Amino acid sequence: MRTSRAVPADELRQILAGTGAVVRSAVPLAELTTLRVGGRATVADCGTTAALVATVQALDTAAIPVLLVAGGSNLLVSDEDVASVVVRVVTEGVEFGADSVTAEAGANWDDVVAKSVRAGFGGLECLSGIPGSAGATPVQNVGAYGVEVANLLRRVQLLDRATGDIHWAGPDELAFGYRTSRLKHRDDAVVLAVEFALHPDGTSAPLRYGELAQRLDATEGETRPAAVVRETVLGLRAGKGMVLDPADHDTWSAGSFFTNPVVPDGEVDRVRAAIRDRLGEVSVPTYPGTGGVKFSAGWLIERAGFAKGFPGAEAPARLSTKHTLALTNRGAATAADIVALARTVRDGVAERFGVVLVPEPVTVGVEL
Ligand SMILES: Cc1cc2nc3c(=O)[nH]c(=O)nc-3n(C[C@H](O)[C@H](O)[C@H](O)COP(=O)(O)OP(=O)(O)OC[C@H]3O[C@@H](n4cnc5c(N)ncnc54)[C@H](O)[C@@H]3O)c2cc1C
Incomplete structure (x- = not known):
């Protein structure tokens, strides 16, 4: 664990002098995160x-805590002032090879995808329209529509x-x-660049996601021109409020707030019984998961009684009106x-079905 101490602004400017960083004081993180x-x-x-590199190393040497922020699209930060210095990754470079793209960590991810499709790659x-930076994509193994960064x-x-090093x-x-x-x-490594x-x-990558394949009139495993798949993915995402739009509050989110829970094999019967007790014989969407069965967090939330838009029009924080899984x-x-809101939803699902949902965004200064 890194040690920490409060540092006066003048001393901090001295510590960071010569690093190339531009230092700003008292910046509201609400302006740098998509949950706002x-x-x-x-x-x-x-x-x-x-x-x-120089900034992180200077802060580490001075034992000043660091919070790395890039697009701020997977962060839930407390309302209190943040003690760490926010090191904001705003590098931009993108280069193509014969069969690859290399991007600096701060490059906007969707620009990387758009440029690669435009360049004929x-x-x-399938990862079109995901907000944030290229460098953050390996952090949570970003995934959508059947494709993950790991692939x-x-x-x-x-x-x-x-x-x-x-x-x-x-x-x-x-x-x-x-x-x-x-x-x-973890905070022991900083992503500087990524190569895909x-x-x-x-x-395109082989189509693995039923809804996407269906929209493209394809069978799963087939491919289509990447540009066509990109446009289709963007359309599907926009319909769920999953493409950032400053005018649409359904997109003022961190994307899916909870991961789909993987229930260990030994507990699956208990969860299925709890669902049957509450809902009768219903068809429950599940997928294979590592060490267990993956349930759909969105399905569990809706079936636990939290409809889109919960808890209603007056509330400052609501479930998206387009997608139950976005707060x-x-x-x-x-x-x-x-x-x-996150606690209400998590506790309601746990109480009804015995499954504890885990948040997907990284939390800073707050705990659920
Ligand atoms: C509308 C919407 C839709 C979304 N859809 C998806 C989706 O379909 N699939 C999906 O997986 N995610 C999705 N997300 C979540 C989010 O966009 C991704 O997790 C994205 O990769 C986060 O990138 P960022 O640059 O915004 O990271 P930030 O929010 O800035 O940071 C997230 C975490 O990564 C760390 N980090 C950031 N940059 C670096 C770096 N260079 N080195 C080391 N650590 C770093 C931060 O310290 C923090 O812990 C969505 C979010 C929104 C708002």
Whole structure:
């Protein structure tokens, strides 16, 4: 665990002088997160990889706690001022090889996908429309529409904060799992760049997601032109409020707030019995999971009595009106409002079905 101490602004500027970071004081994190909640922090904007490395190393040497933030789309930050210095990853470089793309960590992820499709490459199109940065995609093994970062990532460039070593690591070193990796909930490494394998012939990854395949009139496992798949994915996502739109409060979220729970094999019968007790004989959507059976968090939430838009039009924090799994800020919500809603939903599902939902976003200064 890193030690910490409060640092006066002048001293901090001195510590970061020469790193290339642009330092700003008292920045509301509500302006840097897609849930649009979070107290103030000192922010160091790092526009080059060299500045990112130098800034993190200078803060580590001075024993000042660091919070890495890029797109802020997977973060729930408390309403209190944040003690850590926010190191903001705003690098941008993107380069294509014969069958790959390399992006600096701060590059906007959807721009990387759009550029790769425009350049005639396939592979990333199912991950279209996901907010945030390229460098954060390995952190939680970002996934959508049947594709995960783990399927496509060739390597990731890491700064090891303990040793200062900068090296490339392959997917086998990252312990990828469902919405997790060895980088999630840890702070010992900074992602500096990512490299993804692409299909130079412009075909999509094999279609694995029923709804998407159906929309494309394809059978699962078939491919389609990447550009066509991208447009279809963007359409499906927009219908669920899963493409950022400042005018649409259904998108003021962190995406899916809970992961789909993987119930260990030995507990599946108990959960199925609890569902039967409450709902009678119903068809329960499940998927294979590692070490158990994956249930649909959205289905459990709805069947536990939390409809889209819960708890109603007056509430500052509500379930999205388009997608039960997104907790949304209707404009005036605080982090405390989001947390209260998350607890109500989690506790309701646990009480009715005996499944404890786990939040997907990284929480800072708050606990559910
Ligand atoms: C509308 C919406 C839809 C979404 N849909 C999906 C989806 O379909 N699938 C999915 O998987 N996710 C989805 N998300 C979640 C989110 O977009 C992804 O997790 C995204 O990769 C987060 O990127 P970010 O740059 O915003 O990360 P941030 O929110 O800035 O950070 C998230 C975590 O990663 C760490 N981090 C950030 N950058 C680095 C770095 N360079 N090195 C080390 N650690 C770092 C941060 O410290 C933090 O712990 C969605 C979110 C929203 C708002």
